[in-house]
Amino acid sequence: EADIYQTPRYLVIGTGKKITLECSQTMGHDKMYWYQQDPGMELHLIHYSYGVNSTEKGDLSSESTVSRIRTEHFPLTLESARPSHTSQYLCASSDYMRVGTDTQYFGPGTRLTVL
Amino acid sequence: QQQVKQSPQSLIVQKGGISIINCAYENTAFDYFPWYQQFPGKGPALLIAIRPDVSEKKEGRFTISFNKSAKQFSLHIMDSQPGDSATYFCAASKSTGGFKTIFGAGTRLFVKA
Helix, strand or coil, X not given: CCCEEEECCEEEECCCCCEXXXXXXXXXXXXXXXXEECCCCCCEEEEEECCCCCCEECCCCCXXXXXXXXXXXXXXXXXXXXXXXXXXXXXXXXXXXXXXXCCCEECCCEEEEEC | CCCEEEECCEEEEECXXXXXXXXXXXXXXXXXXXXXXXXXXXXXXXXXXXXXXXXEEEECCEEEEXXXXXXXXXXXECCCCHHHCEEEEEEXXXXXXXXXXXXXXXXXXXXXX
């Protein structure tokens, strides 16, 4: 079982609020990812990181930002939440540099509802 | 060229039957093909993976069949059980250079008791 944690697990917030979704992994993995997923539907990559001080935008246009100041920590920030941001957000990590494959270990997700 | 096409979108199978999910890719540079299983309320988890140097990999009731020339691979679940009811994602990635893993759109499997 991979050690990747996301907080909060559930969040209900009003439109216009700034929020930060936390993701931490204790495995020393170099790559980390954020996905947006409606329950049981496609995974949409919104941000990823190859390592400390590296961040890249994914395929899904997003109004969010990320940072990677420490290997283990990859928070996602929404500056101004909108109802269209209502979804599940999944964080993942992989040990690509060491094992040479991008097997991703996912956290349990944060279910975000914006009213 | 970066897409991974997965079918069917949903699948209903009787208990004890065989579940088959198919994926196709275009980019011949892909060299790692994992399958992930996701239960409701959880993140996806690696189920089984294959490299293109083998045509089949089996782990318990789960088998990946890989056809390099056709650029297709499939997941077979033998003796399907209600506990296998989940969403399954195929994926493809490259082990060299900057890359992203490309996921299929997912298949929602329901195994009837």
